[in-house]
Amino acid sequence: MFHPTRPRPAQLAKLAALCAVGVPTAIFSYFWVHGRKAWSPKDKLTEPLPGDDLLFKDDPFLRLQEEIEIDAPREVVWEVLSQLGTRKGGWYALAWLERLFTFHIYNTFDYVEDWQDVEVGDFLFYHQAGVGSQIMDVKPGEYFTSLSDTRRPPTAQGGMALLPPFGLKQFAWTWNFVLQELPNGRTRFVNRCDTTMRPFNKLIPKALVVIILGSPSVFMVRKMLEKVKQLAEGRQPASLVDSVVRRMGVWSDDARPRPLGARHA
Known part of the structure; x- marks a missing residue:
C-alpha cells in the first residue's frame, strides 16, 4: 500500500524561502517587461524637454521615459491630461x-469643466496621505511639469515631499507630461521622470528605489499612456453601471455627462 511521504520541515522552509523570493521577483520582472514596451527610443532620452531644469544642475539622476503616439490632436489629448490626479479624474x-x-x-472618464484648469502651485496627489508632486510650470495645451524634492518641500496644503525609508538623506523626482504635434493631427505624448537621491552611489538604497518604487511606476505609467490614448481617440466604452443608473435620471442640457476625448470634442 502506498503511503505519501510528508515534506520535512527543512523542505518546507526551503519552499517558503523560494516563494518569498521568487514571487516578488516574478511580479517586478513582469512590471519591467510590460512597461518596457512603451519606453522611448534611446536617442530620445537626451532631447531637451520642459522640466529638465527642475533638479539642480549638479544632481546625478536616473531617468525613466515612456511615450505613446495618439491619433488625436494635441488639444484633445490635453483635456484628458488636465484631469489627471487622485483628487480629479484618477490616473x-x-x-x-x-x-x-x-x-x-x-477613475472618471467624463469631461468635468472644474477639472480642466492646471495651474502652477497645484499639487498632484498620488496618495491621499500627501504623497505627490507640485506643478512647477504649465503651458496649456502643450505640457505641465511637476516636482517633489525634500530639499524644497511643497507649499500646497496637504502635500509632502516623500523620503523613502531606505537610508536616504534626500530624495527628489520630477514627473513631466509633454505633448508634441505630429503630422496629420496626431500627437506624441512623452512622460519623463528624473530621480535623484543622496547618497546616490550606494547600491542598496538605489536598488530599493528602482525595484520598489520604479517597478510599479514603469508598469502603471504604460497603463496610463494606453488609457490616455484610448480616451483621446474616443474609444473608451461607456461604463455599464453608469449607463444603467443614469437612465433613471432627469438631466438638464448643461448637467448631462460628456465623455472625455474625441467624442466630446
Missing part, C-alpha cells in the same frame, strides 16, 4: 489595483 491606470495598495483612486 487612468488600474484603479482597482491602486486601491488594493491603499490608494484612494477612482
Whole structure:
C-alpha cells in the first residue's frame, strides 16, 4: 500500500524561502517587461524637454521615459491630461489595483469643466496621505511639469515631499507630461521622470528605489499612456453601471455627462 511521504520541515522552509523570493521577483520582472514596451527610443532620452531644469544642475539622476503616439490632436489629448490626479479624474491606470495598495483612486472618464484648469502651485496627489508632486510650470495645451524634492518641500496644503525609508538623506523626482504635434493631427505624448537621491552611489538604497518604487511606476505609467490614448481617440466604452443608473435620471442640457476625448470634442 502506498503511503505519501510528508515534506520535512527543512523542505518546507526551503519552499517558503523560494516563494518569498521568487514571487516578488516574478511580479517586478513582469512590471519591467510590460512597461518596457512603451519606453522611448534611446536617442530620445537626451532631447531637451520642459522640466529638465527642475533638479539642480549638479544632481546625478536616473531617468525613466515612456511615450505613446495618439491619433488625436494635441488639444484633445490635453483635456484628458488636465484631469489627471487622485483628487480629479484618477490616473487612468488600474484603479482597482491602486486601491488594493491603499490608494484612494477612482477613475472618471467624463469631461468635468472644474477639472480642466492646471495651474502652477497645484499639487498632484498620488496618495491621499500627501504623497505627490507640485506643478512647477504649465503651458496649456502643450505640457505641465511637476516636482517633489525634500530639499524644497511643497507649499500646497496637504502635500509632502516623500523620503523613502531606505537610508536616504534626500530624495527628489520630477514627473513631466509633454505633448508634441505630429503630422496629420496626431500627437506624441512623452512622460519623463528624473530621480535623484543622496547618497546616490550606494547600491542598496538605489536598488530599493528602482525595484520598489520604479517597478510599479514603469508598469502603471504604460497603463496610463494606453488609457490616455484610448480616451483621446474616443474609444473608451461607456461604463455599464453608469449607463444603467443614469437612465433613471432627469438631466438638464448643461448637467448631462460628456465623455472625455474625441467624442466630446
